[in-house]
Amino acid sequence: MNNSILYEVHNNLYVNLTNRCPCACVFCLRNTTDHVGNSDSLWLDKEPTVEEVKRLFEARDLAKYEEVVFCGFGEPTERLDALLEIAAFVKERYHKPIRLNTNGLGDLVNGKNIAPLLAGKVDTVSISLNTPNEARYMENVRPAFGEGSFAAMLSFAKECVKYVPKVVLSTVATTLTAEEEARCAEIARSVGAFYRIRPFE
Numbered sequence: 001m002n003n004s005i006l007y008e009v010h011n012n013l014y015v016n017l018t019n020r021c022p023c024a025c026v027f028c029l030r031n032t033t034d035h036v037g038n039s040d041s042l043w044l045d046k047e048p049t050v051e052e053v054k055r056l057f058e059a060r061d062l063a064k065y066e067e068v069v070f071c072g073f074g075e076p077t078e079r080l081d082a083l084l085e086i087a088a089f090v091k092e093r094y095h096k097p098i099r100l101n102t103n104g105l106g107d108l109v110n111g112k113n114i115a116p117l118l119a120g121k122v123d124t125v126s127i128s129l130n131t132p133n134e135a136r137y138m139e140n141v142r143p144a145f146g147e148g149s150f151a152a153m154l155s156f157a158k159e160c161v162k163y164v165p166k167v168v169l170s171t172v173a174t175t176l177t178a179e180e181e182a183r184c185a186e187i188a189r190s191v192g193a194f195y196r197i198r199p200f201e
């Protein structure tokens with residue numbers, strides 16, 4: 001079985017929809033490896049269609065996974081329509097909790113407020129906060145949208161809290177000082193989200 005589009009990490013099944021991303025994070029895994037978990041290379045020859053992804057789900061035993069996670073070598077909201085259609089399919093067919101791991105810039109990518117579209121389809125949104133302020137964000141995340149991206153990401157997080165049961169803001173271990181992490185925890189609290197420090201891999 002080819003594991004470039006669906007792949008396993010721990011007890012979860014991950015979905016790699018695209019290699020497109022408007023960021024160039026200094027700690028991006030894409031700089032140092034080509035696979036994660038049991039995946040083959042996560043660099044896609046071409047983006048899979050919705051039907052192809054559905055067929056890959058149908059070829060698996062979903063009972064053994066705890067969660068389905070949209071996360072790969074790119075930003076999932078670059079393919080918002082496909083993401084929403086596949087999430088709805090997985091929920092209806094398999095009744096699995098669904099998580100979206102995102103850089104939080106989906107509103108800028110899609111030119112609209114996307115959080116309401118996630119309602120009923122996504123159970124957890126994990127957003128890469130990464131830094132406690134815009135200056136550090138520009139240094140570490142290097143978003144193609146330039147200044148204003150940090151504010152757009154926080155605005156998306158606030159909106160998600162209204163529509164999605166669980167919202168997490170995360171930073172990467174070892175990339176921030178303790179003071180910066182404390183500030184990030186405070187930002188998460190202020191938008192009504194959980195804070196998580198994810199391991200540097």
Ligand code: SF4
Binds near residue numbers: 022025028073103
């Ligand atoms: S947002 Fe994710 S995929 Fe995009 S550059 Fe940053 S770590 Fe890599």
